[in-house]
Amino acid sequence: MDFDKELVKGTTVPIVLQLLAERQMYGYEIVKVVNERTDGRFEWREGTLYPCLHRLEADGLVRSRWQEAPSGKKRKYYRVTARGLRELKRHKKEWTEFAHGVNMLLMGKVG
Amino acid sequence: MGRVDDFVEAVTRRLRVDPAVHWDVSREIRAHLEDAAAEARDRGCSEDESIEAALSAFGDEDELAEQFWQANRRRMRLRAVATWAWRLALAPAALAVAVALCLFSVRTIQRLIEYLPHGNAIQFLAGPDPRVEPRPTLSEEETFLFEHLTEELDDAEALVARDPDDPVIYAHYVRLLSEQFLDAQNASDAELNRWLAVLDRGAEIEPDNAMYHYLKAALWMVRGSDAEHGKGICFEYVSARARDEVEESCGVRLIVRDADAIARGLREFYQGIGKAHCTMHAGDVALLRTTLWRRPDTLTDYVAQLDRHASQLMPHCSVLRDLFGRLPACAAWLVQDGQESEGTRLAAVMQRPAVQFGADSQLVIEVILAHFGISQATGQAPEIYRRLGLQEEAAEARQRFEQSQAAWNDIWRRGRTWDEEFERRLTQEGSIFAASWIPARVRPDVWEWNAPLRRTEHVYLERLALGLMMGAFALLTVAFGVAGLPYLWRRKGGEGRPLLLFVGWRQTALVLAAAMAPLALYWAWTRLGPADSLARSVYSGFWQRVAELAAVYLLALSAATAAAYRAFRARCAEAGIDIGPAGWLNPLRRPGRALVCATVSLAGGLVAFGIAAAGVGDLVPGLFLPLVGGTGLLLYPCVFALWQMRHVGHSNPGVVENLRSLGRGRLSLGVTLIALVGLVLAGLLVMFHAMVSERLVLQALCFVAAGAFVMVLVYVFARPAPAGPEADRLARFRGTALRSMTPLLAACLLAFALVSHGYLDRAEAHYLEPLWQSDWRWPEAIEHNTLVGYRDYMRELNQQWLAAHGPGRTTLPE
Numbered sequence: 001m002d003f004d005k006e007l008v009k010g011t012t013v014p015i016v017l018q019l020l021a022e023r024q025m026y027g028y029e030i031v032k033v034v035n036e037r038t039d040g041r042f043e044w045r046e047g048t049l050y051p052c053l054h055r056l057e058a059d060g061l062v063r064s065r066w067q068e069a070p071s072g073k074k075r076k077y078y079r080v081t082a083r084g085l086r087e088l089k090r091h092k093k094e095w096t097e098f099a100h101g102v103n104m105l106l107m108g109k110v111g
Numbered sequence: 112m113g114r115v116d117d118f119v120e121a122v123t124r125r126l127r128v129d130p131a132v133h134w135d136v137s138r139e140i141r142a143h144l145e146d147a148a149a150e151a152r153d154r155g156c157s158e159d160e161s162i163e164a165a166l167s168a169f170g171d172e173d174e175l176a177e178q179f180w181q182a183n184r185r186r187m188r189l190r191a192v193a194t195w196a197w198r199l200a201l202a203p204a205a206l207a208v209a210v211a212l213c214l215f216s217v218r219t220i221q222r223l224i225e226y227l228p229h230g231n232a233i234q235f236l237a238g239p240d241p242r243v244e245p246r247p248t249l250s251e252e253e254t255f256l257f258e259h260l261t262e263e264l265d266d267a268e269a270l271v272a273r274d275p276d277d278p279v280i281y282a283h284y285v286r287l288l289s290e291q292f293l294d295a296q297n298a299s300d301a302e303l304n305r306w307l308a309v310l311d312r313g314a315e316i317e318p319d320n321a322m323y324h325y326l327k328a329a330l331w332m333v334r335g336s337d338a339e340h341g342k343g344i345c346f347e348y349v350s351a352r353a354r355d356e357v358e359e360s361c362g363v364r365l366i367v368r369d370a371d372a373i374a375r376g377l378r379e380f381y382q383g384i385g386k387a388h389c390t391m392h393a394g395d396v397a398l399l400r401t402t403l404w405r406r407p408d409t410l411t412d413y414v415a416q417l418d419r420h421a422s423q424l425m426p427h428c429s430v431l432r433d434l435f436g437r438l439p440a441c442a443a444w445l446v447q448d449g450q451e452s453e454g455t456r457l458a459a460v461m462q463r464p465a466v467q468f469g470a471d472s473q474l475v476i477e478v479i480l481a482h483f484g485i486s487q488a489t490g491q492a493p494e495i496y497r498r499l500g501l502q503e504e505a506a507e508a509r510q511r512f513e514q515s516q517a518a519w520n521d522i523w524r525r526g527r528t529w530d531e532e533f534e535r536r537l538t539q540e541g542s543i544f545a546a547s548w549i550p551a552r553v554r555p556d557v558w559e560w561n562a563p564l565r566r567t568e569h570v571y572l573e574r575l576a577l578g579l580m581m582g583a584f585a586l587l588t589v590a591f592g593v594a595g596l597p598y599l600w601r602r603k604g605g606e607g608r609p610l611l612l613f614v615g616w617r618q619t620a621l622v623l624a625a626a627m628a629p630l631a632l633y634w635a636w637t638r639l640g641p642a643d644s645l646a647r648s649v650y651s652g653f654w655q656r657v658a659e660l661a662a663v664y665l666l667a668l669s670a671a672t673a674a675a676y677r678a679f680r681a682r683c684a685e686a687g688i689d690i691g692p693a694g695w696l697n698p699l700r701r702p703g704r705a706l707v708c709a710t711v712s713l714a715g716g717l718v719a720f721g722i723a724a725a726g727v728g729d730l731v732p733g734l735f736l737p738l739v740g741g742t743g744l745l746l747y748p749c750v751f752a753l754w755q756m757r758h759v760g761h762s763n764p765g766v767v768e769n770l771r772s773l774g775r776g777r778l779s780l781g782v783t784l785i786a787l788v789g790l791v792l793a794g795l796l797v798m799f800h801a802m803v804s805e806r807l808v809l810q811a812l813c814f815v816a817a818g819a820f821v822m823v824l825v826y827v828f829a830r831p832a833p834a835g836p837e838a839d840r841l842a843r844f845r846g847t848a849l850r851s852m853t854p855l856l857a858a859c860l861l862a863f864a865l866v867s868h869g870y871l872d873r874a875e876a877h878y879l880e881p882l883w884q885s886d887w888r889w890p891e892a893i894e895h896n897t898l899v900g901y902r903d904y905m906r907e908l909n910q911q912w913l914a915a916h917g918p919g920r921t922t923l924p925e
Contacts, residue, residue: 027139028146046147047122047170050139051182058186076139 014091024079125180129187209585216582241415282392290426295333324383329434335372339364346490351523365440384463394473408876435484439491462488469905518904526553566878618678625674629666708751716742722817756831
């Protein structure tokens with residue numbers, strides 16, 4: 001199922017922050033994990049992830065460093081900062097309220 | 112992978128303005144595409160198919176190029192500003208700090224060379240241009256006084272105009288005016304009358320002060336006669352200083368040109384002898400000055416004030432000295448001229464001005480002058496009596512002379528027993544100040560008084576030691592800066608893609624902390640240790656402190672280098688550059704190599720010393736330790752780094768290639784500059800060898816040239832050049848490291864200098880403190896007290912006279 005492009009774009013930041021909150025990852029790894037967990041439903045344009053990561057880094061929500069991956073190659077790993085965690089919490093709360101409102105309107109029910 | 116490279120280039124082309132960000136992003140995208148293609152290959156795709164799949168999954172290149180630009184635009188702008196500020200301010204500031212500290216060291220060395228061997232304590236401790244600052248809270252009147260209480264006649268006139276009846280201020284003015292009195296023969300009548308009027312006014316202000324009458328007497332005598340020194344009456348006396356040897360002194364012979372002037376002079380003289388006092392208030396003026404000066408916190412301030420005291424002009428002493436010389440000569444002339452009764456009368460009282468002046472003396476020079484006057488008068492009196500045929504009076508006069516000589520010699524004889532102990536203490540504890548201060552040799556209690564000054568002096572010398580150390584550190588910083596320049600220059604025209612990014616502020620802070628830790632420990636040790644740990648001998652303690660600072664310097668340098676290397680290594684590891692085994696630049700982890708390098712460095716210092724000694728003959732022995740130690744210290748980090756580089760892909764290209772590179776002057780600008788300095792100095796030495804009379808300067812020049820020669824030798828035989836396939840990367844790493852080390856070292860240097868100077872400032876003020884709780888704040892007072900026995904003797908003579916003849920009598924009874 002193809003999601004609306006704008007809808008996917010709007011959720012990229014909280015998804016990335018959530019994944020990085022679990023453990024540090026490099027870009028390709030994030031894409032893989034998203035595809036695995038959603039059975040490929042999101043179909044991200046992979047390249048768009050990196051500008052998003054760079055913006056988050058410039059905002060101080062994530063931090064990066066080059067280090068050796070298990071494959072032995074150098075990869076740029078990202079991890080979330082304390083500020084990033086606060087931002088994630090805010091996103092989650094916003095999403096819950098948004099989803100609640102949309103559900104009430106579209107489905108006529110709560111949850 | 113040409114397709115991938117084209118794609119990456121297309122996506123990142125707008126980031127090219129910042130090479131570091133461009134490199135970072137390109138590498139990240141390439142790594143992603145490699146992973147995606149590898150996965151496609153694992154699914155069974157062909158090489159081309161897998162690449163196409165990876166690229167199409169990544170997205171549209173134009174759209175991504177815009178997104179990457181938008182995402183990184185702010186970061187690049189900030190970095191551009193930081194780089195601009197770095198280049199514009201930080202690197203030049205670092206070099207400026209280093210150069211300023213180098214100059215400080217040069218001044219230190221200059222002062223050591225110029226003043227220490229000649230024993231000019233004042234100039235050595237206060238510098239060539241001592242300044243005295245006023246107290247911060249002066250009233251308007253006091254400020255006027257501070258500004259005008261100088262040695263200028265105009266200022267003195269202004270003071271008198273403001274306060275015409277103050278005896279001290281008026282005497283100060285007359286003292287400066289009396290500088291012209293010895294030229295009275297050439298003065299016009301108007302000028303002479305003006306001087307006489309000034310002196311009359313002085314006598315009005317202080318009717319019981321004989322000084323104004325004596326100055327008038329001196330004026331008339333100078334006007335009316337010529338004096339031939341050493342051609343008058345001779346007499347023998349026992350020397351006080353030269354171990355009781357009998358010496359001869361000859362007085363003045365008077366050639367009278369105007370007998371009337373002489374008679375007027377004698378009239379003024381007789382007006383003075385009955386007065387109770389005779390002073391020019393020179394000591395009062397000195398004391399008045401000290402109430403206006405800021406209380407000194409440093410030895411330099413204190414010595415600057417001493418210097419001002421010492422430079423207080425004593426023209427009245429010159430005029431009185433002239434009068435004391437002419438009075439016996441005048442008595443002899445009266446006898447020769449047939450005025451025997453006048454001659455007898457004068458011979459009986461001619462020591463009187465010296466006695467009055469000595470009894471009221473406030474400064475040591477006044478006591479010494481009074482002694483001169485009494486010696487001349489009482490020493491020549493017996494011969495005058497003999498010429499008059501008065502044998503009994505002659506014998507009495509000789510007795511009076513011997514009494515006064517005994518009183519004087521007694522002071523110096525008492526000092527002799529203390530002399531040996533003084534020498535022993537001086538060698539043991541050491542003090543330039545005490546060594547150059549005569550009273551310290553004469554009286555043991557002056558040694559005790561001297562203690563705060565000695566301690567302060569040791570702190571001052573520690574500051575000089577610190578200056579030398581700072582110089583070594585600063586030279587190293589400059590060497591790093593200069594050595595990094597060619598890399599900066601080459602990068603300008605190169606690919607513009609740095610292999611290393613700036614290490615980051617956190618890493619910089621770690622490096623600074625690593626450098627500051629040994630310094631902080633040393634500070635704590637000197638601060639919390641026993642108080643006397645600071646007060647050490649000039650001769651042994653000075654170099655001991657240099658050795659301590661050298662050890663701290665090496666430890667700080669090692670720690671800073673190790674921490675800096677760790678930071679670079681972390682950054683290189685991120686960037687995928689192998690720069691050799693961990694800790695290769697850390698002497699703490701390679702103590703064996705560090706020891707060998709230290710030995711090699713000291714050997715380098717010895718070779719330089721040997722060359723310098725061969726060049727200019729015997730070097731001053733005291734220079735051996737500082738010169739060899741200093742050179743070893745400078746060579747050590749270079750030798751260690753050179754040797755260690757062999758373990759990280761560097762090898763020595765050989766002497767011939769090194770010489771070629773030196774000739775081209777491209778590969779190592781630093782060494783080329785050192786070689787040039789050495790050559791220029793050697794050339795100057797050859798040209799001016801005969802002209803430079805100052806041996807120490809010659810030796811210092813020769814040593815620097817020899818040191819440069821040794822450094823070039825080390826370079827030629829041990830230069831490691833990057834080798835192998837990674838040579839270019841290694842060279843770039845070295846360049847980046849050198850560039851980054853310059854501000855780091857300068858920051859360490861600045862912190863070291865500030866901490867040490869702050870500490871030494873407090874130490875100086877702390878040690879000077881007891882001086883202000885003592886009554887003897889000024890050595891002038893101490894010196895005067897040294898001779899206080901003689902002043903008391905003269906007071907007694909004065910009292911006897913006044914008791915016999917009554918105070919206030921203006922003429923001698925017949």
